[in-house]
Each structure stands twice: as structure tokens, then as C-alpha cells.
Amino acid sequence: MSNLSFVGKSRKRKDGPDKVTGKAVYSQDVKLPGTLTGRILRSPHAHARILRIDTSRAKALPGVKCVITVDDTKGIKHGFVETPRYPPDQEVFARDKVVHIGQEIAAVAAINDMVAAEAVGLIEVEYEILPALFRPLASMKPGAVEIQPTHPKVDEPYTNIAGKTETEWGDVEQGFAEAHLVRTDRFESHLRTHGYLEPHVTLAHWENDKLNVWTSSMGTFVKRSKLAKVLDLPFSSVRIHKTYTGGTFGGKIDLYTHEYAASRLSMLTNRPVRIVASREEIFSAYRHGQPLTVELKTGVDRNGVLVAQQIKIINNAGAHRGSGVVVIFLCWGFTMAPYRIPNFKYEGYSVYTNYTTRAPQRGHGCPQVRFAIESQMDMIAEELGIDPVTIRMNNARDPEEDLPNSDNVHQAGLKDCLRLAAEKTDFLRNYGQTRKAADLAGSKRRGWGIGLSSYFTGSLIYPNGSGVMVKMNDDGSAVVLTGALDVGQGAETVISQIVAEELSLEMEDIKLVTSDTDTTPQDIGAWISGMTYVTGNASREAAGNAREKLLEVAAEQMNTPKSDLRLQDKMVISISNPDNRLSYRQVIAASVATHRGDTIIGEGFWRTMRDEPMHPSLATTKGRWSENYAFSVQVAEVEVDIETGEARLIKALTVHDCGFPVNPGLVKGQVDGQVSMALGHAFMEEVVTRNGSTLNTNWLDYRMPTIHNMAISEDADVITEQYKVGQPYRTKEVGEGLVSAILAAMANAVYDATGVRLHSTPFTPAKILSGLQKLEQKKAG
Amino acid sequence: MIEAVKSRSRKRLITLTVNGEEHEIAIRPNAMLVDVVRDQIGLTGTKSGCSSGSCGACTLLIDGRPMLACSTLAVECDGKAIRTVEDLADGERLSPIQEAFLDQGAVQCGFCTPGMLMSVTALIASNPKPSHQEIKKALEGNLCRCTGYNAIFNAVLQATGQDGIKPIMF
Numbered sequence: 001m002s003n004l005s006f007v008g009k010s011r012k013r014k015d016g017p018d019k020v021t022g023k024a025v026y027s028q029d030v031k032l033p034g035t036l037t038g039r040i041l042r043s044p045h046a047h048a049r050i051l052r053i054d055t056s057r058a059k060a061l062p063g064v065k066c067v068i069t070v071d072d073t074k075g076i077k078h079g080f081v082e083t084p085r086y087p088p089d090q091e092v093f094a095r096d097k098v099v100h101i102g103q104e105i106a107a108v109a110a111i112n113d114m115v116a117a118e119a120v121g122l123i124e125v126e127y128e129i130l131p132a133l134f135r136p137l138a139s140m141k142p143g144a145v146e147i148q149p150t151h152p153k154v155d156e157p158y159t160n161i162a163g164k165t166e167t168e169w170g171d172v173e174q175g176f177a178e179a180h181l182v183r184t185d186r187f188e189s190h191l192r193t194h195g196y197l198e199p200h201v202t203l204a205h206w207e208n209d210k211l212n213v214w215t216s217s218m219g220t221f222v223k224r225s226k227l228a229k230v231l232d233l234p235f236s237s238v239r240i241h242k243t244y245t246g247g248t249f250g251g252k253i254d255l256y257t258h259e260y261a262a263s264r265l266s267m268l269t270n271r272p273v274r275i276v277a278s279r280e281e282i283f284s285a286y287r288h289g290q291p292l293t294v295e296l297k298t299g300v301d302r303n304g305v306l307v308a309q310q311i312k313i314i315n316n317a318g319a320h321r322g323s324g325v326v327v328i329f330l331c332w333g334f335t336m337a338p339y340r341i342p343n344f345k346y347e348g349y350s351v352y353t354n355y356t357t358r359a360p361q362r363g364h365g366c367p368q369v370r371f372a373i374e375s376q377m378d379m380i381a382e383e384l385g386i387d388p389v390t391i392r393m394n395n396a397r398d399p400e401e402d403l404p405n406s407d408n409v410h411q412a413g414l415k416d417c418l419r420l421a422a423e424k425t426d427f428l429r430n431y432g433q434t435r436k437a438a439d440l441a442g443s444k445r446r447g448w449g450i451g452l453s454s455y456f457t458g459s460l461i462y463p464n465g466s467g468v469m470v471k472m473n474d475d476g477s478a479v480v481l482t483g484a485l486d487v488g489q490g491a492e493t494v495i496s497q498i499v500a501e502e503l504s505l506e507m508e509d510i511k512l513v514t515s516d517t518d519t520t521p522q523d524i525g526a527w528i529s530g531m532t533y534v535t536g537n538a539s540r541e542a543a544g545n546a547r548e549k550l551l552e553v554a555a556e557q558m559n560t561p562k563s564d565l566r567l568q569d570k571m572v573i574s575i576s577n578p579d580n581r582l583s584y585r586q587v588i589a590a591s592v593a594t595h596r597g598d599t600i601i602g603e604g605f606w607r608t609m610r611d612e613p614m615h616p617s618l619a620t621t622k623g624r625w626s627e628n629y630a631f632s633v634q635v636a637e638v639e640v641d642i643e644t645g646e647a648r649l650i651k652a653l654t655v656h657d658c659g660f661p662v663n664p665g666l667v668k669g670q671v672d673g674q675v676s677m678a679l680g681h682a683f684m685e686e687v688v689t690r691n692g693s694t695l696n697t698n699w700l701d702y703r704m705p706t707i708h709n710m711a712i713s714e715d716a717d718v719i720t721e722q723y724k725v726g727q728p729y730r731t732k733e734v735g736e737g738l739v740s741a742i743l744a745a746m747a748n749a750v751y752d753a754t755g756v757r758l759h760s761t762p763f764t765p766a767k768i769l770s771g772l773q774k775l776e777q778k779k780a781g
Numbered sequence: 782m783i784e785a786v787k788s789r790s791r792k793r794l795i796t797l798t799v800n801g802e803e804h805e806i807a808i809r810p811n812a813m814l815v816d817v818v819r820d821q822i823g824l825t826g827t828k829s830g831c832s833s834g835s836c837g838a839c840t841l842l843i844d845g846r847p848m849l850a851c852s853t854l855a856v857e858c859d860g861k862a863i864r865t866v867e868d869l870a871d872g873e874r875l876s877p878i879q880e881a882f883l884d885q886g887a888v889q890c891g892f893c894t895p896g897m898l899m900s901v902t903a904l905i906a907s908n909p910k911p912s913h914q915e916i917k918k919a920l921e922g923n924l925c926r927c928t929g930y931n932a933i934f935n936a937v938l939q940a941t942g943q944d945g946i947k948p949i950m951f
């Protein structure tokens with residue numbers, strides 16, 4: 001594998017031409033004749049008993065074809081997590097009570113959007129308002145109003161606990177007693193949303209006992225399983241078709257009620273039904289990320305080496321279990337992976353509040369938890385008089401270390417990342433200069449900050465594995481059947497590169513059929529940070545399997561052993577006698593002629609952690625989590641205006657060990673996008689709510705980065721050479737973990753520029769100004 | 782209410798020249814251009830991201846000027862020339878701007894791409910060598926959540942032959 005032609009190269013996007021010409025089909029682009037418009041009635045209350053629903057006036061409106069409520073469903077529940085401990089907990093429509101604003105009460109199908117809107121307005125619902133809770137600390141108080149029952153296995157006197165994760169090793173108390181320095185800090189994060197440009201759209205068409213669905217998703221097979229379940233249909237009766245997804249970042253993975261509603265309404269009317277979520281609905285009723293409170297107690301020795309760490313996370317988890325119980329598990333993982341912690345105690349609580357149900361959001365807890373840990377690391381370093389690079393070096397994991405869950409970090413490039421990041425930014429020369437300088441002119445202050453992070457690469461969760469088929473055509477070109485979904489990350493490109501490499505084909509020789517639940521093999525989907533690793537390796541196996549079959553037939557035909565054969569330009573060539581050669585076309589024809597009519601089809605399958613029966617325990621963290629850990633170190637250069645408190649990211653450096661980058665250009669795109677999303681997180685974005693109701697329901701009020709906020713984004717990868725040697729498929733996560741360390745780096749850079757230490761996101765002018773004021777007072781007083 | 786709906790939906794006939802082809806179409810007077818172009822003319826390359834003038838995904842050209850099709854009444858475009866993303870390539874040959882987007886990795890999910898391309902097309906038509914600030918000004922109404930704008934910015938520089946920007950994708 002020394003001469004790579006495709007893998008490791010910045011090949012242009014396979015879906016690029018379609019996307020720049022307007023040909024790429026998204027769910028909103030699929031049109032069927034006779035389509036009805038569906039619309040959803042949502043709760044205006046955050047917590048209320050439903051006393052009565054009367055749909056009769058809506059049903060009587062001319063042009064209305066169907067109205068459904070919970071009584072028209074089979075009452076089958078679904079959930080982001082569906083395990084014995086955390087069984088499905090959510091119905092598609094509210095039954096008896098609503099638990100958040102925007103919760104779905106009913107859905108209508110009508111001949112057009114105006115009639116549908118009017119019909120929704122004619123549905124009468126009588127509520128009895130209940131007290132609503134929005135702060136987890138209030139919600140978990142013994143005796144608080146019950147939003148949902150506390151998990152039966154949590155035997156603490158709290159209410160509204162959706163789930164708890166706890167684990168420990170060593171002896172933290174003793175560790176703290178022996179530590180040279182112990183710090184306790186508390187960090188808060190805020191509510192943000194995904195900001196995918198494509199709104200949720202679902203078109204469903206029930207025809208001949210088959211439900212055809214086009215919907216914005218992150219994996220068609222997960223969607224199918226949940227949709228079929230709540231509709232009580234066999235998987236074979238539900239087909240999710242391929243469409244491109246216009247951005248997701250976690251916000252399109254769960255089953256959404258509009259998907260159920262469009263489907264059910266189509267089944268009842270025998271007409272196609274489309275439901276489009278308005279941007280206002282998305283902001284006010286759909287799922288956002290998860291604000292965490294992180295209480296962090298850390299003990300270190302004189303050199304800043306961790307002796308003990310205790311962490312307690314409280315997740316403001318919204319009104320259903322959602323992915324909240326996953327976040328509190330993941331935060332443990334994001335804590336234990338990068339640094340060695342000899343004594344450790346972890347508790348995570350996911351607490352129901354009357355907010356909309358939460359979804360995964362790029363990084364899924366990692367930015368929030370790294371913000372806390374990396375901020376505190378800098379505080380500790382300063383107290384000890386150690387620089388930010390050295391203290392991290394003293395704690396960072398070495399290659400081949402075992403993790404407490406018996407995973408192994410293998411060739412972890414963390415220390416290389418640290419070294420390179422510090423060197424490339426001249427970090428130790430820049431850091432601290434602004435605060436040291438006396439009488440700086442003007443109001444602009446520069447600061448530098450550093451952070452690090454680790455992210456897992458795929459874990460076991462349904463559908464657990466990916467299959468890929470490579471069908472050779474008679475002319476030697478290939479069709480690849482894969483369930484992988486391109487949500488922008490470049491799945492189609494990467495898979496094509498791998499197949500091209502393994503079969504010595506050109507990119508143009510490969511056509512893909514993707515993410516269609518009826519015609520492509522099952523796939524893990526674009527949401528568990530493992531697609532390039534899992535589906536990529538399935539692609540390698542499938543192409544390799546096709547290659548072996550080609551070689552076997554060629555060896556027979558060419559009277560030479562397989563070991564004497566090589567592939568080049570769609571030819572099989574004898575190494576010892578290069579004149580002895582057959583084109584793929586000839587080999588395939590020979591296979592059909594002499595082998596019962598066999599055409600050449602390769603199959604490949606992959607699953608991470610092949611020997612593990614299942615995923616780790618979300619409650620105890622026991623069991624293996626991942627077999628590939630990605631590492632990164634990020635440096636932020638921030639400018640703060642000390643008069644206005646306004647801060648912005650000027651430049652980011654991302655140094656990462658993402659394993660072998662199959663396509664460095666696509667990796668760069670992921671880096672830039674994550675830096676941008678993180679700067680929005682740090683300085684701009686917040687879903688502002690009052691009593692559970694979203695106040696900023698459009699992009700004029702929810703400030704997402706525009707081109708004016710663009711930061712310089714540089715990146716470098718480390719130890720790529722090591723992966724090249726026989727491991728070009730040892731790929732690691734690179735699509736979501738990089739929103740994490742950079743967030744912490746920006747907080748640390750704000751401190752470096754101003755001396756203001758921020759304990760909560762976002763880093764607003766008000767917080768920075770008040771911090772500056774306190775510093776002034778301290779100086780004066 | 783129903784009466785109001787009926788009178789609002791009394792259709793009007795307008796003529797639009799879309800990508801050089803003349804269309805005579807009957808539209809509801811409150812129909813937005815984005816819906817007419819996507820649903821009635823059938824050109825779905827133009828995207829609908831927010832329907833409220835805040836994302837730029839629906840940007841197309843009206844008489845050469847970039848406009849938000851979700852915030853433009855179709856009746857106002859009677860007799861005007863509309864240009865959409867479908868018109869940028871010459872058959873299989875992509876325009877230099879489209880090429881530059883692919884060369885620079887400026888496309889990820891692709892949902893902002895048609896609107897971005899139209900804004901850039903209008904910019905370059907009126908200003909073949911825009912400054913950095915002019916590029917930002919021209920694209921400030923087009924949101925992109927995937928790329929962080931860096932690659933898009935570089936694509937405009939490449940398309941206008943500036944700063945020695947070379948392709949990064951091959």
C-alpha cells in the first residue's frame with residue numbers, strides 16, 4: 001500500500017457537479033402529483049393537562065382530507081435511546097398532557113397550505129395549566145412537580161431524573177488529600193441550535209401497501225427502523241429514499257413527529273403528503289442542544305500532574321429522555337480520554353425540564369465539558385506557575401495506553417499535536433504578553449489560548465455495522481451500493497476513492513447508489529462519528545472481494561498464479577510477462593462464460609469492535625466504547641475590545657490526529673466548519689427562551705456566523721506517515737470533535753487578552769465588561 | 782375566512798423569462814417567486830431555507846440583480862428576466878465560478894450553494910476584481926453552516942484570479 005493513487009488525496013467531491021448545478025435532489029425537491037399539505041398543531045403551553053381535543057370543526061372544513069391525534073395512533077413509543085434500561089418514552093402526539101411548548105397535538109392533511117393552516121386553527125384543545133420547570137436544579141428538587149417519572153433505578157430523593165451515569169476508580173478522597181493543589185470550579189453552558197440550512201421536510205406516499213418516504217435525515221436505516229416501528233409496519237413495507245441532506249449537525253437523527261404524521265396521513269388518505277417545518281417551528285418547537293452544568297474538582301501535584309478529579313454534570317435535558325442520557329455518558333468519555341487521571345469519580349444527571357426534547361448536537365457534550373476542563377487546567381497552571389503547554393504535556397496520554405474502560409488509544413498523536421500546535425503558533429512567546437504589557441494603546445487586546453480534546457470513532461448502536469456491494473459492470477466500470485448518506489461530509493467521495501484505490505479504477509468509472517433502504521445494504525449512518533471508518537472499511541472489503549474474484553478468473557484464463565498478477569487501468573497484467581494481460585471486460589466475460597454465469601460482485605462488511613457483543617453501559621460506562629480515538633489540540637487567537645467588551649476569533653490553528661486522512665481537502669472543510677460553528681457558540685449564538693418559549697425564531701435574531709465573522713483557520717495533521725505504513729484505512733473521527741478544544745481555547749484566549757476568566761458560555765460583551773470592571777475594582781481596592 | 786382565501790387565490794397571468802425561456806403562467810397574487818420557480822416552473826435548484834429573507838438560500842437573479850426569491854412576489858416580476866443556478870453551466874461545462882467552488886472545497890451539504898453561486902455571479906458580473914471587503918459585502922446575506930466561509934471566500938478569489946489562489950481539490 002505504498003503507492004496510493006486515490007486514498008490520501010484531495011479528490012474533488014463526487015456529488016460536487018450535481019450540487020453546483022442545482023441537480024442534487026433534497027427532500028424539498030421531490031414532487032408528486034396530488035400531494036396534500038400536512039401541518040401540525042402544537043402546544044402553546046410548556047406544561048399542561050389536556051382535558052379535551054375537538055377536531056370536528058377542522059374535519060368539516062372544505063379541503064381538509066384528514067385530521068389525526070394520538071387516538072389515531074397505535075400508541076407505540078420511540079426514543080433516541082431504546083435499551084432495556086432506557087426503554088422508548090415518547091409518543092408521536094401528546095397523550096393526556098403536554099410537557100413542552102411546541103409539542104405535537106394533532107396533524108391535518110389538506111389540499112393546500114392555506115386550508116391546512118386554517119384547519120389547524122379550528123382544532124379546539126382545552127388545557128389545565130400545570131406549573132412548568134426550566135432549571136434543572138429546581139426540577140430535581142424533592143417534591144418538585146413531576147414532568148416525567150424519575151428513572152426507577154435512581155434511588156436518590158430527586159424528582160425528574162431521566163437517567164444517571166456514574167463511575168469511579170481509585171480513591172478520589174485520598175487523591176485530594178495527597179494533592180498539592182485542589183481547585184473546584186463550576187461552568188455553565190447555554191442553549192444553541194444546529195442551524196442546518198435545509199429545513200426539515202418529509203414527503204410520504206403510501207401506495208400498494210408500501211410507504212415511500214423522502215425525508216431530511218442522518219441515516220435512512222435508523223429512520224426506517226423507528227418509523228416502521230411507530231407505524232407498526234414491517235421494515236419491508238417502508239422505503240426511505242435517497243435524498244441529499246442540507247446540513248444536520250445532530251438535528252435530524254431522531255424520529256420526528258412530522259415524519260410519522262406525513263406517513264400516517266398518507267396511509268389514511270391514499271395521497272402523498274408533505275410536511276415542511278417552518279424556520280420558526282424549528283427554532284421554537286424542534287430539538288436543540290444540551291446546556292450542561294459542570295462541577296469540576298481537580299487535585300494536582302506540584303507539576304500540575306492530575307492526582308484526582310471529581311466531576312458532576314447536570315444536563316438540562318428537556319421534556320423527554322431524548323439523547324440526554326447519552327450526553328451524560330459521553331461527557332465521562334470526553335473527560336477520561338485525553339488525560340491520565342489516577343483517581344476519578346464521575347456523576348452525570350440528566351434532568352427533565354419543560355423545554356423541547358433534546359437532540360445530539362455536533363460534539364454531543366464534548367465542547368461543554370472540554371470548556372470546563374481546559375479552562376480549569378489553565379487556572380491551575382497559572383497558580384502553579386507552569387505554562388499551559390507544559391501542564392498539558394505532563395498529563396496527556398502516550399501512545400498505546402490503555403484507557404480505564406479497557407479501550408486502547410493506539411497511536412495517539414496527542415503529544416505530537418501539542419508540540420506542533422505550540423511550535424506553529426509560537427504559543428509560549430505570545431501567551432501572557434498582553435497582560436504583561438504596560439499601557440497598551442487603543443482598546444483592542446490580543447490573546448492566545450490553547451485547548452485539547454479527544455473524540456471517539458464510532459461505537460455500537462443500531463444498526464451497528466455497514467455493508468457495501470461493488471458490482472462490476474461488463475465494461476469494467478463499477479456500481480457501488482452503499483447505505484451511506486452524504487450530509488455534506490463527503491461520504492460519497494471517500495467511498496469512491498477507496499473503491500477506486502482497491503480496484504485500480506478511475507473516480508469516473510464508479511457510480512454510486514446510496515442510502516436507499518430498499519436497494520442498498522444497511523449502513524450505520526452519518527451520526528456516530530464512524531462512517532469513514534466503518535463504511536469506509538466495508539467499501540475496502542467489498543472492492544477487495546471483487547478484486548479477488550477478478551484475479552481468480554484472470555489467473556485461470558492467463559495460466560499464471562494470482563500472485564503474479566497486478567491491476568492497472570482496468571487491466572489484469574502478469575508481472576512476469578507483461579504482455580500476458582486481459583482487460584476487466586475480458587475477465588468479466590470469461591467469468592460469465594466459464595463460471596455458471598457468475599458476474600463479479602464484491603461484498604464487504606464492517607463493524608467497529610467486532611468482538612464486543614454490544615455498546616457500553618450508559619449508566620455505568622462498563623464495556624468498550626470505541627476502537628479509535630481521535631485527538632486534537634487547538635489554538636485560538638482572539639481580539640477583545642475592552643471598551644465594548646466585544647470579542648472575536650481572529651485565527652484558529654487545529655492540529656489533529658484523525659488517523660489517515662482519506663481526503664485531506666475534505667478534512668480541511670470539516671476543520672473550517674467546526675471552527676466557525678465554535679466561534680458562533682463562543683460569541684454569537686443563543687436560543688433565548690422565556691418560560692420555555694423561544695424568543696428568537698429566525699436568523700436575524702439568532703445570530704449565526706456570516707462571512708464577516710470568518711476566522712483564519714489553519715490546520716495540520718500529525719503522524720500521518722505512521723498510518724501510511726500499511727494502515728491507510730485506520731481513519732478516525734474528524735467531523736464533530738473539533739468544535740470542542742477550540743471553544744476552550746477561545747475562553748482561555750479571552751483570559752489571556754484581558755485577565756477575565758469566563759465560567760459560562762457565550763462569551764458576551766456584558767460578561768467581559770463586568771469581568772473587566774471587577775478587575776479594575778480589585779486593582780483599586 | 783374561506784371567502785378571503787378564495788379572493789386571494791384568484792389567479793393572474795404573468796410572463797417570466799427564466800434562464801432565457803419565456804413562461805406564461807397563472808399564479809396566485811400572493812405567490813412568492815421561490816415557489817413559482819420551484820413548483821410551477823419546476824426548477825428546484827433554487828433552495829428554500831427559511832422563507833423569511835434571512836438565509837440567502839433562495840438567491841437568484843432578477844434582471845441581473847441578486848434577489849431573495851422568498852421575499853419577492855412573483856407578480857412583481859411580470860415581464861422580467863430570472864436567472865437561476867440551472868443556467869450557470871454551459872451544458873456539461875461548468876462556469877469558472879462553479880469550477881472554483883469545487884476546486885476550493887466550497888461545497889459541503891450544498892444547500893447554500895445555489896444561492897451563493899448566484900450572489901457571486903452577480904458580484905463578478907459587475908465587479909470582476911472585487912476586494913476582500915467587497916466579496917464579504919456581496920455574500921453577507923448568504924448563510925453557510927458547513928464551510929465556515931473560508932473555502933467559499935477562496936473560491937471567489939480563484940474565480941477572479943486573485944491572490945494567487947490555486948485549487949486544493951483535484
Ligand code: FES
Pocket residue numbers: 828829830831832833834835836837838839840849850851852
Ligand atoms: S429562503 Fe429566502 S432568504 Fe432564506
Ligand code: FES
Pocket residue numbers: 197246247488887888889890891892893894924925926927928
Ligand atoms: S455547504 Fe452546507 S450550508 Fe453551505
